Amino acid sequence: MASLLAQAPILIIAIPLVAAFLTPLIGMRGDKARKALVVGSLAFTAFLVFALARDISITGIRVYTLGATAPGLTEPTGFMFPVRIILEVDGMSIFFGIIWAIVSLAAAIYSFSHIASETGQIRFFTLLLLMVAGGFGMMLTGDLFNLFVFLEIASIAGGALIGFRNRFGDTQEGAFKYIVVSAVAGLMVLLGTGILYAQYNSLNMAFLAQAIQYTTLDKIALALFLIAFAMKTGMVPLHLWFPDAYSVAPASITGMLVITSHACMYAAFRVCFTLYGGVIDGLVVGWIIIILGLLTMFVGVTMAVYQKDVMRFMSYHAISQLGYMWVGVGVGLAVLGTPALLAYGRDAMTGGIFHILNHAMYKPLLFFTGGALFYYTGTRDLAKMGGLAHKMKWTTVLYIIGTLSISGIPPLNGFSSKILIYESVFRFNPILTIVGIIVSILTLASFTKAFHSAFMGAELPEYKGGKEVPKSMIIGMVILAAGIVLITLFPSLIVSWALHPAADALIDHGAYINAVMGAVP
Amino acid sequence: MDYMPLNFPFLAAALLIGIAFFIIIFKRNLIKLIMGIAMMASGVNLFLVALGYRVGGNAPIYTNVPPGPMVLPVPQALTLTSIVISVAVLALMLTMVIRIYRHTGSLDSEKSRRMKG
Amino acid sequence: MTFIFESGYTFWNPLIWIIVFLVVAIMVYFFRRSGQKGYKKDTDQARIFLSGEEVPEAGERHIRVGNIYWGFFETLKEYYKQMLRIHTGIVNDYMLWFVAVTVVSAIILVVAGLVR
Numbered sequence: 001m002a003s004l005l006a007q008a009p010i011l012i013i014a015i016p017l018v019a020a021f022l023t024p025l026i027g028m029r030g031d032k033a034r035k036a037l038v039v040g041s042l043a044f045t046a047f048l049v050f051a052l053a054r055d056i057s058i059t060g061i062r063v064y065t066l067g068a069t070a071p072g073l074t075e076p077t078g079f080m081f082p083v084r085i086i087l088e089v090d091g092m093s094i095f096f097g098i099i100w101a102i103v104s105l106a107a108a109i110y111s112f113s114h115i116a117s118e119t120g121q122i123r124f125f126t127l128l129l130l131m132v133a134g135g136f137g138m139m140l141t142g143d144l145f146n147l148f149v150f151l152e153i154a155s156i157a158g159g160a161l162i163g164f165r166n167r168f169g170d171t172q173e174g175a176f177k178y179i180v181v182s183a184v185a186g187l188m189v190l191l192g193t194g195i196l197y198a199q200y201n202s203l204n205m206a207f208l209a210q211a212i213q214y215t216t217l218d219k220i221a222l223a224l225f226l227i228a229f230a231m232k233t234g235m236v237p238l239h240l241w242f243p244d245a246y247s248v249a250p251a252s253i254t255g256m257l258v259i260t261s262h263a264c265m266y267a268a269f270r271v272c273f274t275l276y277g278g279v280i281d282g283l284v285v286g287w288i289i290i291i292l293g294l295l296t297m298f299v300g301v302t303m304a305v306y307q308k309d310v311m312r313f314m315s316y317h318a319i320s321q322l323g324y325m326w327v328g329v330g331v332g333l334a335v336l337g338t339p340a341l342l343a344y345g346r347d348a349m350t351g352g353i354f355h356i357l358n359h360a361m362y363k364p365l366l367f368f369t370g371g372a373l374f375y376y377t378g379t380r381d382l383a384k385m386g387g388l389a390h391k392m393k394w395t396t397v398l399y400i401i402g403t404l405s406i407s408g409i410p411p412l413n414g415f416s417s418k419i420l421i422y423e424s425v426f427r428f429n430p431i432l433t434i435v436g437i438i439v440s441i442l443t444l445a446s447f448t449k450a451f452h453s454a455f456m457g458a459e460l461p462e463y464k465g466g467k468e469v470p471k472s473m474i475i476g477m478v479i480l481a482a483g484i485v486l487i488t489l490f491p492s493l494i495v496s497w498a499l500h501p502a503a504d505a506l507i508d509h510g511a512y513i514n515a516v517m518g519a520v521p
Numbered sequence: 522m523d524y525m526p527l528n529f530p531f532l533a534a535a536l537l538i539g540i541a542f543f544i545i546i547f548k549r550n551l552i553k554l555i556m557g558i559a560m561m562a563s564g565v566n567l568f569l570v571a572l573g574y575r576v577g578g579n580a581p582i583y584t585n586v587p588p589g590p591m592v593l594p595v596p597q598a599l600t601l602t603s604i605v606i607s608v609a610v611l612a613l614m615l616t617m618v619i620r621i622y623r624h625t626g627s628l629d630s631e632k633s634r635r636m637k638g
Numbered sequence: 639m640t641f642i643f644e645s646g647y648t649f650w651n652p653l654i655w656i657i658v659f660l661v662v663a664i665m666v667y668f669f670r671r672s673g674q675k676g677y678k679k680d681t682d683q684a685r686i687f688l689s690g691e692e693v694p695e696a697g698e699r700h701i702r703v704g705n706i707y708w709g710f711f712e713t714l715k716e717y718y719k720q721m722l723r724i725h726t727g728i729v730n731d732y733m734l735w736f737v738a739v740t741v742v743s744a745i746i747l748v749v750a751g752l753v754r
Contacts, residue, residue, distance in 0.1 A: 083593075083595075145599055145602075148603075149602060149606065152606045152609075152610070155610075156606075156609055156610060156613060159613055159617075160613060163617055163620070166620055168624075169620075169621070169624030169625060169635065170635050170636055172617050172620040172621045172624060173621060173633050173634075173635055173636065174636065175617050176551070176614065176617040176618065176621060176633075176729070177729050177732065179610065179613055179614055179617065180545075180554065180558065180614065180729055180732075180733070181729075181732060181733075181736075182610075183558050183562075183607075183610045183614070184545065184558065184561070184733060184736065185736075186606075186610075187558075187561050187562060187565050187607075188740070190565050190569075190599075190603060191538070191565050191568065193599075194565065194568050194569050194572060194596075194599075197569075197572060197595070197596070197599075198572050201593075203595065203599075214751070216748055216751070219744065219747040219748050219751060220744050220747075220748070222747060223740055223743045223744035223747055224740060224744075226743065227736065227739050227740040227743055228740075230739075231736050237724070237735050237739065238732070238735055238736055238739060240724075240725060240726075240727075240731070240732045240735065241729070241732050243636070244636045244727065247636065248636070281747070281750055281751065281754070284746065284747060284750040285747070288743055288746065292739075299721070302714075302717070302718075302721070303721060303725070305707065305710070306711070306718060306721075308703050308704065312636070382702075382703040383702045383703045383704055386696075386697075386700040386702070387696065387700065410652070410655045411652040411654075411655030411656055411659070415650075416650055416652070419650060445707070449703065449706045449707060450703070452701070452706065453700075453701070453702060453703035453706065457696070457699070457700035457701070458696035458699060458700065459696060460696055460697055460700065461695075461696060461697060462697075488652055489652060491650060491652065542733070542737055545730065545733045546730055546733050546734045546737065547730065548730070549728075549730060554729070554730070630728050630729050630730055631728055633729075634726065634727030634728055635727075636727055637722075637725055637726060637727025
């Protein structure tokens with residue numbers, strides 16, 4: 001057990017990767033073996049993530065050096081700087097890892113029935129596991145180039161999965177847009193990595209964070225990193241690809257794409273707070289993030305009200321919710337290094353990170369219910385739906401939970417993170433809170449509209465014969481709904497166990513450097 | 522002369538990336554767009570390889586090595602990885618373009634905008 | 639207490655809300671239970687009454703998504719016209735936005751560095 005825990009950081013990435021390439025082999029033995037492999041590997045990964053999280057909360061940042069005689073040996077003997085690939089796991093990384101573990105497990109279970117009628121299921125699960133490995137890699141790595149590699153693994157697998165139902169024309173279009181955007185964003189990240197390597201001769205984030213000077217070239221690299229990752233998360237005005245890609249993917253994949261978008265957000269935070277942590281001009285970068293975040297909230301929700309396609313409508317909401325996180329963490333960045341950080345900056349960051357957790361639970365849930373509607377009716381067009389609550393009782397209840405949560409209706413978890421953001425951001429600038437509340441109201445209004453047009457009303461004749469969606473889809477949704485209920489009941493436990501360590505990991509970039517470089521002389 | 526003349530490789534990389542962006546933004550043919558992305562990948566790769574150049578350094582190949590210091594082969598390794606990744610991305614994009622062509626009968630990006638608004 | 643969540647100005651206890659919801663749910667259940675049970679099924683008693691008018695078919699009586707919030711969209715017509723003009727759906731335009739935002743933010747960062 002102890003040795004398993006010592007190797008946990010690499011195992012979390014390796015197990016889905018190995019399982020991905022075992023899937024075609026074991027999949028030949030039949031459906032059951034394949035499902036057992038997928039669920040087993042993901043469940044074991046989730047177990048390792050939780051075990052590692054517990055370990056990190058006790059012993060602090062965990063460093064894992066690939067190829068070294070001991071995982072903690074970051075600098076080879078005779079060298080003054082790290083040359084090996086290093087995985088570095090702190091409170092922030094493992095927080096995202098927990099989210100990714102839960103959602104990927106739920107999505108895999110949901111997929112079993114959701115794509116049961118498609119051909120090429122073995123390839124689907126191979127790609128799904130590859131995407132899981134890529135996502136974990138992005139979250140756990142301490143190396144800038146590895147970040148790029150895992151970003152591309154997740155993007156390639158994600159792009160192929162978006163276009164999985166290739167008998168429809170629109171899926172190919174959405175997948176093409178996604179892969180173009182990912183390729184360009186990835187290349188810009190690589191260019192930024194190259195610029196930093198040119199000056200400091202290292203790729204290790206801790207080493208770079210120690211050496212960085214904030215020269216003009218560094219500023220250009222920062223802009224490249226920030227905007228490339230922001231485009232991958234879907235920040236307005238770079239969000240245009242987002243609904244196109246998310247609405248056509250199979251619903252389980254859409255749920256996972258939300259979390260890859262969070263992983264890119266994690267990368268952006270990591271770059272701003274850790275890599276540039278000591279030198280960054282927090283006020284300017286913070287205001288860039290805040291202004292774009294406000295735009296994201298407002299444009300996202302107003303476009304969502306307008307939509308008639310159920311998945312597209314939810315995608316625009318995902319964009320709008322991402323704005324809350326950008327604003328919350330952006331305020332933290334803007335007051336970084338000032339006394340205001342302790343007064344309200346840390347709370348704002350905690351709120352933003354809390355919202356990431358909540359969003360990671362309710363948004364995949366809502367996408368899954370949207371997928372259930374698609375499964376039942378065969379269309380994504382809300383105008384063709386109606387009266388579905390008569391037949392889809394589980395889906396209706398789960399949709400209501402998700403809706404109340406995303407609109408921030410007490411007592412559900414969406415409220416607790418939103419109030420934390422409102423209260424702290426108000427002290428930075430009241431306008432941010434006002435926009436946030438308006439966006440929240442519009443969110444409720446648009447979800448009411450979708451609820452009415454899909455679920456309410458008399459039973460329509462064309463949907464009389466159907467049955468509720470299969471069990472595995474419901475199980476996938478119930479896992480996420482259970483997460484929502486848990487967060488709702490114990491907000492203070494979540495804040496003190498998961499969110500404060502995550503926020504502190506971002507603020508305290510010295511600890512991140514020390515874990516690799518040893519104590520600074 | 523302790524560095525490359527006129528930083529020529531960096532200018533070439535910048536030029537390649539600039540042309541690639543021009544193509545990606547203004548060419549509406551999807552195949553040309555993919556060529557633009559391939560060009561951008563080449564530009565970034567050229568930039569990375571140019572970073573690995575050190576005056577007087579030897580290539581880190583251990584057979585028949587001439588005397589003198591060897592360069593650290595990190596940029597070359599990065600370039601190799603990046604080339605492999607861009608091959609995968611370009612292959613995936615081309616398959617999608619074939620699919621788009623089968624569905625819409627056109628390679629124009631203005632025609633493949635079934636989803637908008 | 640693990641249920642209470644307090645930080646700075648914020649105080650928040652989900653238990654109170656859950657108790658309130660439970661009370662409301664019990665009340666709703668009682669009101670529903672006190673309804674008439676002795677009606678005759680499959681007669682006019684179980685049918686929808688619309689001031690004596692003919693009740694339309696299920697498909698026609700459902701208010702579809704396009705008709706909801708008509709006034710809201712009518713008021714914000716100009717805004718939505720501009721927004722739809724931006725959302726072209728052409729992948730080249732997406733990249734144009736990316737280049738524009740990157741260049742602008744790089745310039746802001748560099749200039750801010752010079753000013754300070």
